[in-house]
Amino acid sequence: AQTVTQSQPEMSVQEAETVTLSCTYDTSENNYYLFWYKQPPSRQMILVIRQEAYKQQNATENRFSVNFQKAAKSFSLKISDSQLGDTAMYFCAFMNPLGTDKLIFGTGTRLQVFP
Amino acid sequence: DAGVIQSPRHEVTEMGQEVTLRCKPISGHNSLFWYRQTMMRGLELLIYFNNNVPIDDSGMPEDRFSAKMPNASFSTLKIQPSEPRDSAVYFCASSHDRGGYNEQFFGPGTRLTVL
Numbered sequence: 286a287q288t289v290t291q292s293q294p295e296m297s298v299q300e301a302e303t304v305t306l307s308c309t310y311d312t313s314e315n316n317y318y319l320f321w322y323k324q325p326p327s328r329q330m331i332l333v334i335r336q337e338a339y340k341q342q343n344a345t346e347n348r349f350s351v352n353f354q355k356a357a358k359s360f361s362l363k364i365s366d367s368q369l370g371d372t373a374m375y376f377c378a379f380m381n382p383l384g385t386d387k388l389i390f391g392t393g394t395r396l397q398v399f400p
Numbered sequence: 401d402a403g404v405i406q407s408p409r410h411e412v413t414e415m416g417q418e419v420t421l422r423c424k425p426i427s428g429h430n431s432l433f434w435y436r437q438t439m440m441r442g443l444e445l446l447i448y449f450n451n452n453v454p455i456d457d458s459g460m461p462e463d464r465f466s467a468k469m470p471n472a473s474f475s476t477l478k479i480q481p482s483e484p485r486d487s488a489v490y491f492c493a494s495s496h497d498r499g500g501y502n503e504q505f506f507g508p509g510t511r512l513t514v515l
Contacts, residue, residue: 382501388504
């Protein structure tokens with residue numbers, strides 16, 4: 286069974302600084318997808334970034350980028366130039382596209398951005 | 401598009417009562433997911449429908465929980481009888497299954513409190 290682990294329950298960063306959130310996962314699959322979701326206080330789940338395991342190039346979306354280390358089963362999220370609006374819970378998630386499409390989530394990291 | 405619609409947004413009930421949560425997926429989407437979010441267990445999949453048929457219900461906690469999808473535009477999650485440990489946020493998500501990666505779009509969630 287696949288598992289996703291986020292070892293940082295809480296993180297904080299000052300506005301305009303860079304912060305990295307950690308995620309590790311366990312799977313025997315070779316092809317899969319990894320995601321970072323943001324959940325602000327509004328509770329809405331928002332997809333931040335996606336990585337396909339067969340792609341060696343790390344995904345980037347504006348200020349958000351990932352460091353995908355397939356052999357190490359590591360998938361960290363880097364937020365550059367942090368903004369107050371980045372304050373939220375961040376969830377790492379795994380999907381096996383050959384399975385039922387279900388997302389397997391980590392326990393989340395609460396990120397606080399300070400002015 | 402209005403996105404995934406869930407109702408009610410908040411539900412407070414007493415132990416032993418029946419609770420019905422409702423979801424309207426995005427028009428044209430043929431996959432629907434019910435997730436539950438608790439402090440103890442995080443986000444976990446309860447059940448997944450594809451073309452209105454339940455494909456994976458291995459996450460449904462027990463017989464008190466049931467889910468239906470009578471047509472492509474409506475799904476319900478019912479808890480009968482409800483218990484305090486069912487208190488959680490319940491999310492519905494939908495996607496358009498075209499094979500490979502299918503992004504899931506989440507509704508705003510229903511916060512259930514069972515007293």
